[in-house]
Amino acid sequence: MKTLMIQGTTSDAGKSTIVAGLCRVFVNRGVKVAPFKPQNMALNSAVTEDGGEIGRAQALQAIAANIQPRTDFNPILLKPNSDTGAQVIVHGKALSNMEASSYHDYKKVAMEAVVESHQRLANEFDALLVEGAGSPAEINLREHDIANMGYAEKVDCPVILVADIDRGGVFAHLVGTLELLSESEQARVKGFIINRFRGDIKLLESGLTWLEQHTGKPVLGVLPYLHDLALDAEDAIAIENNVSDSKIAIKIPLLPHISNHTDFDALRLNPEIDLTYVKMGEQITQCDLIIIPGSKNVIADLAFLKSQGWQDDINRHLRYGGKILGICGGFQMLGQKIYDPDGIESTIQEEGERAITGLALADFTTTLTTSKTLTQVTGQLTLMGKQCAVQGYEIHCGQSHGPALDAPMISDLSTGTHGSDGFISQDNQIVATYLHGLFDHSDVTNVVLNWVNERHGVQTNIDINQHREGQLNRLADVCQQHLKMNEIEHILQAGVTTTSKAHN
Template sequence: MSKSIMIQGTMSNAGKSLLVAGLCRIFMQDGFSAAPFKSQNMALNSYITKDGLEMGRAQVIQAQAAGLEPSVLMNPILLKPTNDIGSQVIVNGEVLGNMNARDYFTYKKKLVPVIKAAYDKLQETADIIVIEGAGSPAEINLKENDIVNMGLAKLVDAPVLLVGDIDRGGVFAQLIGTLMLLEKEEQERVKGLIINKFRGDKTILDPGISMLEVKGGKPVVGVIPYMDISIEDEDSLTTRFEKKEKALIDIAVIRFPRISNFTDFDRFEQLKDVSVRYVKSVAELGSPDMILLPGSKNTMGDLKWMRQNGLEAAVKKMSESCVVFGICGGYQMLGKSISDPFCTEEGGNIRGMELLAIDTVLKKDKIRTQVTGRFCSLGGELSSLSGMEIEGYEIHMGVSSREAEASPISVLTDKKDGADKADGAFLTNVYGTYVHGIFDHGEIAPAIVRCLAEKKGISYDGGRPMDHKIFRETQYDKLAKVLREYLDMDYIYDLLGVEHKRVDW
């Protein structure tokens, strides 16, 4: 029988996801098989597993930190918001359907057997399961039939560590207030408190910690410093959207209201002298070297948003002299038309940006697959990508057909069935693809930056960047090292009831 421990937070973005990833890494380093688990995740950043199933990227990151292949068992329920009051509900990696918030609130108790089955299956291979809560357990309006915080902790009998974010201020009130709003049985399940994102001299904090332990009746098992680590954020609360500084090579990402999978562009942020800015107005756009149109959970609605605020016209004009690259929903927007005969999004038809000779029809069924392949012989500023290998995944509701004058951007092989197909399209300096993660593979991102620099007539020497997968591993190790230093790991192992040898990493 696996041991388990659960990380809950006083609020969203308190650092739960990162702590779970770090603990998974520590347990793996110490010789245990560890697995992450989040019963329900609400996110627009998702991933396709090898067997073609969809899950939240936060649990993908945690799985990678644990040295595991991502599995939907780690995230059996995924909610992808389609508007302010509704989401697409994905269960065990498959689309169940769209529900408004009230309907889902009533329905979710039916998913308890699904959650328990996934958890029990994980137990067959994991020594330790590290569970992540969602939001706060003190959201008293949502506690009825809870399936992701204290309700889940009780279901699987997991001890809880409660984490608060001191960087936002009021961490003592966060932690004490959360404890006060819990039922007595829930309070007893909390076995320790963690203060996260601390900056400064800890000795100044010590008197507050002593008082916190007295008033809360719980030990503080760690004060984690603010960490400079390059690991994916939770999508809805990322701070990367706030970055506006321009570097030698400037890349602008259109920040749609329903932006999804912006993690596609993380690779560029790791390159020297490259800025990645997320923009939502013509004034913010400026004169970038490349414009990226990301994925969207509401492609038609986000295209209308671009049309209304002037970004569509600005991007079309700049495409005459600037590289424009669209992925998934962004690729669909670049075409001539999008039609929605099954009301997958908003129904009806909409004119596209007319920069690529493609037409898209939104379908009932979602395409979900991992792919490999190569770029075709490309024209325009990115012609040096021709022949380079591609790897990534597709996740989309639409099918796009190219007109005779449109050339595909790549030829792909479906990892699941081995079938080959042409993907995407390009025309002059406008490029589009359905492949998420395309910039992570090999030398694609550095090659694009060199092309942009050459166009500006400057020499770009960003050095030879570390392979993305190797870089990712160094960040997980860095995270684990920090947590080992600032968390009481002996206390955590005692909570688990697991014997361990102290390992020097």
């Protein structure tokens, strides 16, 4: 199997997007290709068909490669649950929570899992397109590195370095990063890609010539700034929306550990829906619907929600007839209490128990457990007499029980012991579910919007799967046009033996 790694001079340089674009380009060229990210740190994740968990970016890249997501595409996933710690997920399954110092010592074991996945993929695919993490020049993280050059050296693969010119200082980023690498690592870098350029390319040409002459490595392309490119975010929250004719207003409190915010992309991209993330220090003002999103640390985020005064905003919203939707962790927050007997997320205690009082808007409680539910499901959504098929996925620690769940939001589940999910309040103002991906299909969005306001008037609905395909094809076309694809394919095929030389 041929392997090519895309590394960046910084986080958010465009690595995820470029790997996705290249996956689609190579598939179109008849190459059986797979994506790979040795180590990902992100709260946006996806459930694979075999019941594992990987980073959302690798699921997107798998779609770009026209294959089903699998755990081997992202063997190590870190989901931060504090400023210094994270849940460590190996081959799709949660191993434990680790502090940063402990994980640093664990990296030698983690590398074994990375190599194991790499070797399995080598038996099946012609090519592997690998995404690095952060920057390879982070000196403090170089020891036992598995995310960037440590992996590249282990599997002996070439590297292309990507920099974001829109940030400024692109030549310093590229030359400085190269300078901080070891001699063998520098030799692995076979060329550069400059990302997010806007302006007259002729004004950049002298800089490109200097870069090639100074480093002896080719510039393999300059990708333009793609306005309105909307693909599943790896972690950063896309808060912008393009509202042309607002017919319904939705507010989402921006929790510190918000997870799987891609749940709301179909709503955010809808020009007739005004979706706003409410930031720290802001008030949840008048709207039609408040969505309480998923959370990686539901107890800490619930405490944060209360500290912001948002509980009062939510109660006022309900008094004026507004609607509430809770998803996953947001579902758990709506109950009477969340118990954490094993200290999975917190050491907070109330009345001698490891627990926190919920928003008390429904009669149920949740107990966090050491095991995590990871499954893809289908079912039947029913709201105000309207029904439609729904499919999504569950990623959560904890089980919820109580009388409120006797009136489920979703029934006829394809998996699970209870056959139903979530609840609908007796006054019909509050609904909740564990299912992520609820709005990925327009039929579900129609039913939910009809529940929020029967006279909402929204005519446009976004099928996120169709939208994603269009965006991936657009991205591939841009890569094909602006990158030197023949040279990139040659680098992939030749490996580290490729001789670097400047190309004007």
